[in-house]
Amino acid sequence: MHALLPDLVLMALAFFAAFSGAGRRRPNLGFHASWIGLLGVLAVYAVRAFALDAAPVDLFGGAWRIDRLGLLWRVVFTLSALCAVLLSRGNFQRRSGGREALTQPGEFFALLLFSTLGGITVVSARELLTLFIGLELATIPLFFLAAWNKRDDSSGEASVKYVAMGGVSSAVMLFGLSYLYGFCGSLSLDALAVRIAAEPDHALLWIGVLFVIAGAGFKLTLFPFHLWAPDVYEGSSTPLAAYLSVGSKSVAIAFLATLVCGPFAAVRETLTPVLLLLAGATTLAGNLGALKQGRLRRFMAWSGVSQAGFLVLALAGPAPLARSSLVFYMFVYAFANYLAFFVFAIVARSRDEGFSSLRGMSREWPALAVLLAISMFSLAGIPPMAGFLGKFGLLASAASGKNFLAVAFMVLNGVIGLYIYLTVLRSAWVDRVADGEALAPLESGRRERIMVWILAAALLLAGIVPFLSQRIVQLLSPH
Amino acid sequence: MTLERCLLLAFALFAIGVYGALTRRHLVGLLISIELMLNAANINLAAFAHFRPGDATGGATFALFTIAVAACEMAAALSIVVAMYRRRRNLDLDKLRSLREPIEAEPGAGKAP
Numbered sequence: 001m002h003a004l005l006p007d008l009v010l011m012a013l014a015f016f017a018a019f020s021g022a023g024r025r026r027p028n029l030g031f032h033a034s035w036i037g038l039l040g041v042l043a044v045y046a047v048r049a050f051a052l053d054a055a056p057v058d059l060f061g062g063a064w065r066i067d068r069l070g071l072l073w074r075v076v077f078t079l080s081a082l083c084a085v086l087l088s089r090g091n092f093q094r095r096s097g098g099r100e101a102l103t104q105p106g107e108f109f110a111l112l113l114f115s116t117l118g119g120i121t122v123v124s125a126r127e128l129l130t131l132f133i134g135l136e137l138a139t140i141p142l143f144f145l146a147a148w149n150k151r152d153d154s155s156g157e158a159s160v161k162y163v164a165m166g167g168v169s170s171a172v173m174l175f176g177l178s179y180l181y182g183f184c185g186s187l188s189l190d191a192l193a194v195r196i197a198a199e200p201d202h203a204l205l206w207i208g209v210l211f212v213i214a215g216a217g218f219k220l221t222l223f224p225f226h227l228w229a230p231d232v233y234e235g236s237s238t239p240l241a242a243y244l245s246v247g248s249k250s251v252a253i254a255f256l257a258t259l260v261c262g263p264f265a266a267v268r269e270t271l272t273p274v275l276l277l278l279a280g281a282t283t284l285a286g287n288l289g290a291l292k293q294g295r296l297r298r299f300m301a302w303s304g305v306s307q308a309g310f311l312v313l314a315l316a317g318p319a320p321l322a323r324s325s326l327v328f329y330m331f332v333y334a335f336a337n338y339l340a341f342f343v344f345a346i347v348a349r350s351r352d353e354g355f356s357s358l359r360g361m362s363r364e365w366p367a368l369a370v371l372l373a374i375s376m377f378s379l380a381g382i383p384p385m386a387g388f389l390g391k392f393g394l395l396a397s398a399a400s401g402k403n404f405l406a407v408a409f410m411v412l413n414g415v416i417g418l419y420i421y422l423t424v425l426r427s428a429w430v431d432r433v434a435d436g437e438a439l440a441p442l443e444s445g446r447r448e449r450i451m452v453w454i455l456a457a458a459l460l461l462a463g464i465v466p467f468l469s470q471r472i473v474q475l476l477s478p479h
Numbered sequence: 480m481t482l483e484r485c486l487l488l489a490f491a492l493f494a495i496g497v498y499g500a501l502t503r504r505h506l507v508g509l510l511i512s513i514e515l516m517l518n519a520a521n522i523n524l525a526a527f528a529h530f531r532p533g534d535a536t537g538g539a540t541f542a543l544f545t546i547a548v549a550a551c552e553m554a555a556a557l558s559i560v561v562a563m564y565r566r567r568r569n570l571d572l573d574k575l576r577s578l579r580e581p582i583e584a585e586p587g588a589g590k591a592p
Contacts, residue, residue: 129541136548143555147562156563157575163556164509164572168500170552171516174545175493178523181541185533231578294581 003057003066006044007120010078013037014113021106030106031092034085034113042078049075050471062188064124068475072327073123073254076334080247081116083338085109086451088239090345097348099155102148102237111141112243119251122258127187128177131255135173138251139166139219142244146236158235165218165228173215179208193263200267209264213274219252222312223281226305230289233301238348241297242341245304250330253311257326261319268401272316276398276406279316283309283413290420296344296353299424300337303379306417307333310394313410317397324476325393328469332378332390332462339375339455343368346448350440357439358427365442369428374456376421378463381414386462389469485526493519506563506570510556517549 013033020030048054049071056067090096092105102108118138125131143166147159181187183204184195196205218225233241264271286306293299311329314322344353346368351357362369378387391414399407433439462468492515499512521542528538564570 127537129537129544132541133544133548136552140551140555143552143559147559150562150566153566154578156559156566157578159559160506160563160572160575161578163559164500164506164513167510167513167552167556168516170548171496171513171520174517174520175523178489178520178527178541181524181538182527182531185527185531187534187537187541230580235578289580292581 004059004064006041006074007117007124009037010041010113010120011117013041014110014117017106017113018110019106021104027105030109031085031089034109035082038078038082038085038113042075042082045071045074045078050475058126063127063130065126066124069323069327070120070123072472072475073250074120076250076327076330077116077119077123077247079331080243080250080334080338081112083334083451083455084112084239084243084247086447087242087338087341087345088112088237089447090349090445091237091239094349096238096345097351097353099152099237100149104148108145108148111145115139115141115145115243115247119247119254122251122255125258126189128181128189128192129187131189131258132174132177135219135251135255136170138248139170142166142240142248145240145243146232148237148240154235155237156235158232161228161235162232165225169215169218169225171215172211172218176208176211176213176215179204179211183208189258189263193266196263197266200270205267209267209271210274212259213256213278216252216256217278220249220256220308220311221282221301221305222278222308223285226282226285226308229305230298230301233297233304234295238297238341238345238353241300242338245300245341246330246334246337249304249308249311250334253308253326253330256312257315257323260315261322265319268316272401272403275312275316276403279309279313280406280409280413281309282306282312283410283417287413287416287420291423294355296347296355296358296424299355299420300340300344303420304337306413306420307379309413310391310410313403313406314394314397316403316406317399317401320477321393321397321400321473324473325390325397327476328393328472329390331468332386332459335455335459335462336375336378336385336387339371339452339459340379342448342452342455343372343375346442346444346452349443351442355424355427356431358424359431360433360439361428361442363432368442368452371452371456372428373425374459376424378459380418380421382418384460384463386459386468389463389466393469393473482526482530485522485530489519489522489526492516492522504572506560506572509572510553510560513556514549514553517545521545 017030017034054068058065091102115138118134121134143163146162149155184192221229283306286302290302314325347357378385381387381391395407496512496515503509524538524542528535
């Protein structure tokens with residue numbers, strides 16, 4: 001039972017943060033409790049995932065399993081939540097990007113923590129019901145977070161669009177899960193795996209599989225279902241956009257990986273073309289969408305769509321390789337994306353969140369422009385940034401499944417990707433401010449400065465010293 | 480009552496829900512369509528639990544949990560509906576057009592506006 005303790009601490013922390021706003025004398029209590037608690041839980045998860053010998057623990061009659069893979073995913077989720085808490089602090093203290101400051105920090109952090117708990121439920125679940133509840137717990141708090149700024153029109157519009165897409169996607173997924181239950185006659189994933197191996201051509205199975213992939217596709221912003229993302233990212237607040245792009249996306253890919261590398265492994269041959277088609281179309285759509293953007297957060301949304309294609313590509317490989325490359329890539333993606341969002345948050349302190357606000361950054365604050373370049377090169381997958389190793393792992397996973405044509409197509413897409421990330425850097429490094437015009441000077445706080453340096457160091461270290469990637473592969477390889 | 484009829488009913492309900500979600504321009508209409516889709520899945524679960532051999536309690540429990548999850552989702556959605564109505568005095572989805580793709584080449588990447 002002690003294996004469950006950190007998860008319970010996280011849940012208690014969420015409730016504590018929710019009620020911390022009730023006492024008016026300590027307005028910072030919720031923030032400090034959230035980040036210190038998250039840091040502690042993150043350390044416990046990291047030690048257990050990387051250092052200790054973690055044998056799988058089954059709880060609640062086999063419905064909840066804590067294993068090595070689950071612990072690694074927990075590290076990703078808590079890391080993402082921790083960065084989101086630290087990033088959102090500034091939005092409660094002052095106006096940002098021309099928008100009003102947010103209010104009620106305690107409740108905001110509580111919802112972030114509940115959403116993280118949803119992710120933890122997804123990676124622990126060994127049956128369909130728990131899996132579905134986890135996914136909903138990860139999604140529903142984000143509806144409220146998107147609508148946080150009640151007096152802001154674009155925040156309201158973003159939340160309406162998000163709640164509509166989220167509702168439709170859960171309904172589609174649930175409809176698929178109901179067919180999977182009908183096909184198998186049991187909710188357990190192990191029973192489902194046995195049943196699929198016995199009867200791989202059953203009609204109920206394939207209806208279920210397609211609906212489930214479509215439902216997960218909404219949350220992962222896969223190609224035909226990705227159009228909500230740019231609007232929601234732009235309309236909601238910067239920290240929520242960052243959390244959606246890293247936390248919510250890693251929950252969705254962990255969900256898909258649980259099914260595709262688990263029970264669906266028996267029908268991987270048939271499923272692979274569908275996944276490859278989705279991957280190729282998604283990355284191409286994301287790259288094309290990002291070409292002509294003028295807003296930073298909208299650009300990050302399209303960049304996230306393009307990255308989601310690479311994630312799905314890795315699912316076409318053999319299960320151990322797919323899992324380890326996905327976990328490692330989500331680490332790298334979290335570092336790079338939060339680095340970019342922290343830089344944008346610094347810019348948004350005194351300016352509008354558009355490409356034009358980046359002009360002249362290389363003169364005004366060269367270090368910040370270098371950090372932005374590190375983040376963008378990592379997202380594009382250029383060595384020696386960690387993004388290169390991450391993308392290499394994803395492509396290697398797909399190539400081990402003998403999908404060479406798809407891998408070649410994705411490498412070509414990577415070249416377009418390099419161009420779109422360079423458009424950001426062109427604004428920061430090449431474009432000058434016109435003579436008669438003055439941009440407000442860049443400001444930053446200590447917290448933001450420390451975070452950008454830590455994240456950039458993590459990106460470089462994980463790229464140059466292949467310790468992290470090799471350790472993850474080693475931990476997840478079958479013995 | 481046979482399993483096939485229940486599945487047909489559920490599928491028809493789901494299709495109506497999808498059609499409604501695609502065509503309704505009113506926010507509450509959209510939420511009702513989503514509710515139809517969720518309930519279609521519930522009929523499936525109950526029908527499978529009743530007619531197929533296997534773990535019947537699993538399906539029934541799943542349907543109960545779905546009802547609770549749908550209630551949570553609708554609570555979230557309706558609170559957003561109320562906030563939107565207070566702000567705009569209408570619930571027409573077609574009027575939500577301030578966030579959209581740049582229509583033609585924005586000043587955007589590179590060029591100074």
